[in-house]
Structures are given as structure tokens and as C-alpha cells.
Amino acid sequence: MFALPSLKATRIRKTVVVLAATLVSLGSLSAFADDHPTKVGFVYVGPVGDHGWTYRHDVGRLAIEAEFGDKVETTFVESVGEGADAERVIRKLAADGNDLIFTTSFGYMNPTIKVAKMFPDVKFEHATGYKRADNVSTYSARFYEGRAVIGTMAGMMTKSNIIGYIASFPIPEVVRGINAFTIAMRKVNPDAEVRVVWVNSWYDPGKEGDAAKTLIDQGADIITQHTDSPAPLQIAQERGVIGFGQASDMSAFAPDAQLTSIIDDWNQYYIDRTKAVMDGTWESVDVWHGIDSGLVGFAEYGPAVSEDVKAAAEVIKEGIIDGSIHPFQGPINNQAGEEVVAEGEILDDGVLLGMDYYVEGVQGSLPK
């Protein structure tokens, strides 16, 4: 079973919430007393075995099953293209009587909105998009907060001062991650630079691995990635360099190389939203939470991480949680060395959502 160890802790916490919720619903004698299970559907962009993005969503799906047992029924469709096929799959899940449908990739935004109009009684949750409706929520996580933590670690640990960054598509989400990483890295090591290779795919182990090789050949001694397969880390392990995992704990693929990994932890969110549908309290929301909410987690530190690096990483984590540190706090310079964010200023969410430039310290130009 893939059920995570952390589930146990959440289950205790959940039991309290469930008890409280039960008392509330007993009071209102909710009309939701029918006994057929709540159906929850998932649309995945990759295969569940990608060990990255889709895998973590599927772990979230299993967490729903573990939490509610036979009170829920979950289904998923994997490797659904972000073109004409998405609408058919989403619509089919809706027509099949799913009460709640999670569409877990940006490209499903317009199809989700379209199908949601046809099925006003079905609740939809779209990951990483910006269009909402009465029955469509959006949710995402501030992964850039995690990038600030690993950027700090990379800045302290690099010897060649070259970090290799394997990126998927030049969309704001990815650019934001590169920038947050670079800003944090340059704070502890102003001489370090980030080299980006775009592979134009979210999941392509072959290309990702080749990109890692290229970057290592160019002198990178730390590899990080915004793509979903463990291939870059495997290459790092083979070549004796270090790096960071993506989306899930990838230490099984690179026991020596993985320093830590930013973990997408949707479990609690998925459980809460399913509960809300069961209770009839579901409302359309826009969720964009970070480390403090648990949506952004971390894998255990690897063997190569020294105590002072661990301590520095923890300081950043704590600072982000208590609000004393913000990954996009000025002064921030762009690549030309011009100040784009003044001392003391913090970039607002609007700018972060549409971020389309590199900060100082990133080599190369952003593909447009």
C-alpha cells in the first residue's frame, strides 16, 4: 500500500473534525442521509506511475478512500491529453454520477468550465487554473516557497557555483519556481548561477535524463527539476552529483543524491473537500496555500546534507510559515541588473501569477 505514514496523524486530526462535523449535521438533520456512496472522479494528465505530479494526486485519491472507506467511490482516468479529449472525459465522469471531480492539470481549465455549465449539481475542482464558477473551485499550492528552501540549500552546497535546472514549459508557475530558487540561492551565495534546460514536457524520462547529463557536463554539481520523472535524480546518482526530488520523495531512485524533495501533499485538501460535498457545505473557493497549510511538504534530508545546511533550511521554512520571510521580497533585480522590486517591497499574487521574466542569477533567456 502507498498509504503514507503521515496519514495516521491526519486521521486522528480528522476524527476530531469528523466528530465536530457530525454534531453539526445532527443538529441540522441534514437531508443528506441517503446511503449511497459519494462518488469522486479524477482526471490525470500523466500516468499514475510517474512518481511525480500525477502520482501525488493519486496518493490524494487513495487518502480519500482510506478516510471514508465505503462511503466513497473514486475513479480516475490517466494520461488524458490537454486538448479535445479532456472535455469528453470530464463530461463522462460527470454523466456517470460523480459528485465531485478533480481535474488536475492547467490545460483542463476551459473544458472543466464548459462541462461544469452542463452539470450544475456536480462540483468541480480545477488545479492551478484561474477560472471559477459557482460549482468550480480552483486550488494550487505555493510550491515556490519550497523552491526558496531548496534554493538556500543549493547555494550553500554548490562548489562549482553552477546549478542545473530542468524545466518543463515556460509558464508562470515554472518561471516563478526558477526565480524563487535563484533569489534564495543568491542570498547565501551571490556567485552561484542557475542554468535552465527546457524539455517541453511534464513527463519524458528520456529527455529529462539527457538534460541532466548536459547540465552536469557543463559543470553543474547540483541538479533540480520542474518535471515529474525521477530520471534527472537517477542521472545525478550515477554521475556522483546531488539534487532535489520533485513532487514526491524520490530517494528510492537516488538514495545518495537526493538532498530533499518538495512534496505535493493534496491528501488533507482532498479529504476536506470530499467531506464538504458529503455535508452539503461545499462552496466554490480559490485556494493557494503554502508550507503553512501542509500542501507543500518536504522529504527527509538525504545523507549529503550537513547540519548547518539543515539548520539554514529550517530557518527559511519557519520564516515562511510565520511570515517573516517572503521568497519574493525586494530588492530583486532582473537579468539586466535593474531593480524590479524595491527594498522591503513584496511582490503581490497578481504579479506572481503572471510572472514572465527571469531574475538576476539565471543564465540564458526565457523562451517566449
Next chain:
Amino acid sequence: MISLQPRQQPSKLMGLLAPLLALLLTVLAGLVLFALLGVPVGQGFYAFFIEPVSSVYGLSELGVKAAPLIMIAVALSVGYRSNVWNIGAEGQLILGGICGGAVALYFYEVDAWYVLPLMMLSGVLGGMLWAAIPALLRTRFNANEILTSLMLTYIAALLLSLLVHGPLRDPDGFNFPESRLFHAAATLPNIMQGTRLHIGALVALLLVVVTWVLLSRTLLGFALKVNGQAPRAGQYAGFTQNRLIWFSLLYCGACAGLAGLFEVAGPIGQLLPTISPGYGFTAIIVAFLGRLHPVGVVFAGLVMALSYLGGESAQISLNLPVAVTGVFQGMLLFFLLAADVLIHYRLVWRRTGVAA
């Protein structure tokens, strides 16, 4: 003992029966596969082959999925019959989508009748332009069109990516790589209310008829076939080979470009970094499965489309992995190639002489 005996003449009957035999064997092997996966065989069969087309909406989606496959495959078969191996229909489709989509975005919110026809024209020309490159390289420099057309596909995909990340990006879209949604006058009219079945399905059928007439009733069609089967005979008969190459590639470019435009102006409704799940490549399989015959291509296109819908349905109702779709498509090809042996050979029961 069964043994194979060469036939005097290739069997026409087996040529027609082989695809059916392959389909039958695929279904049977599929049922065995279901049984091995622990799925009740009847349920598996129902989920994969019946359920997707058991409703009007399901049938309409079959049409949506099959239309681009048929449009491209029917055009590919023209070229394949005359030994012109265009592997780059996917790229031609993408260019059609780009050119047609660009027109839609240029006339954004211009509510006029001419927008859609202009988009179609632009899509057709875009596809032809992309196909003209391998045609030129082949006729001028004798460069192999298999390689050039295939490589141009990757260029087309990157060109699309470049455009939706830059000039054609939705200005209100938070810099996400996709265009604006096309306005009503730039989207295809639906044939059936409440479905996504668009006029592309009718155009696909029209192209089937046109291609059939072309191949069987015109001199050009005859020249194409002769060039394929006996190029030298064709030359003696005075057919210019270069002209046939140009025609085959441009015809396919036009059809694929139009199919691409139909995708972006129909089910998708905007330009995205990827507009096709590989229709241009799948169409190659469809063309061969359909025996390079326009009517065969229609059936092959429907079968191939059904395998995608069936795969989705099997995932939803039986929790089977998506790989089942690929396995089915692979088995279909495998059995088709195996069954093709029967066109040139016959099975005979040979009694080994051990009468004791």
C-alpha cells in the same frame, strides 16, 4: 498438420477479410486479456466496445474522434498508393491549426459570415505549405520525403508552442500558453444540439467520396496507382512522376490542414500548445488498416476511434489502466499483419503419411 502454401494469385477475398479477421482476433485476445486482469469478460467487452457507443452522445463523440483520422488517412492513402510516403501529416495538421487559428484571432470578435470560410481556406493553405516543403525537396533534390516530412512535424509542434507562448497568447490569460477562446463566429457549427459533432464529420465523408472518385474514375487516379505498382510503366505511359509527388503531398497537406483547423475551431475552440493527440500518426495506421481504400478507411477510422473511447470507458468503469488502449491498438496491427499472410498463402491440412 497445417502448412502454408503459396497462392497462384493474391486472394482478393482475403484482402477484404483480413482486417475483419484481425478485428475478430483482437476482440478474442482482448477478452483473454480481461480475464487475466481479473475482469469479468462480459463486463470488459461491454465497457470497451458497447458502452462508449450506447448513447447518442457516445456516437457523436465517436464521430468527433474519427473525423480527423478519416480525413487524414483517406488523403494519405492516395500518396501511399503511388509510393509517396508522407509521414508528416501531423505537422501539416498543426500548421493548418496555426494558420486557421491565427485568422480567428486576427478577426477576434468580428461577427461576420466570412470569418469561418477564411479560417478554413487558411488552414488548407497552411497544411499545403507545410507539405510543399518535402515535395520540393523530393522533386528538386531527391531528398527522402519520409525523413523530411517527419522532421518537419517537430518543427511545426515547436512553432505552435512558440506562438502560443508569444504573439498568439491570450492577453488576459496570466501568461499561460494558450490563445483566447475563439468567438462564436469563428467556431464550427454543431450538427447535433448538445454534442460536439461538427461539420468536420460531414466534410470527412465528402472527402471519402471525392477521393474514391479520384482514385477509381479519373486518369489522375489511374496514374497514381500505376506509379505505385510499376513506376517505369508509368513513365513509359507518359505520367510525370514529379507531378504525382506534388499532387500526393499537397492533397494530403490540404486535408490534414483542414482537419487541424476543424480541431481548433471545433472541439478545442482555441490554440493550445498541443492541438492533436497524434492524429497525423494514428492516421497512418488507419490508412493501412483500411487497405488504402476510401471506404475501408472509414471503418478503420471508426474502429481506431472506438479503441480510444473504449479505453477511457474501461478506465472509468473497470479501473483498468490506460495501457489497455495501447495494447488493443497494438494487437489490432499485429493480427492484421499476421492475417495478411493469407492474401498470398493458403492454409492447407496436410496429412502426414503415417497410415499404419
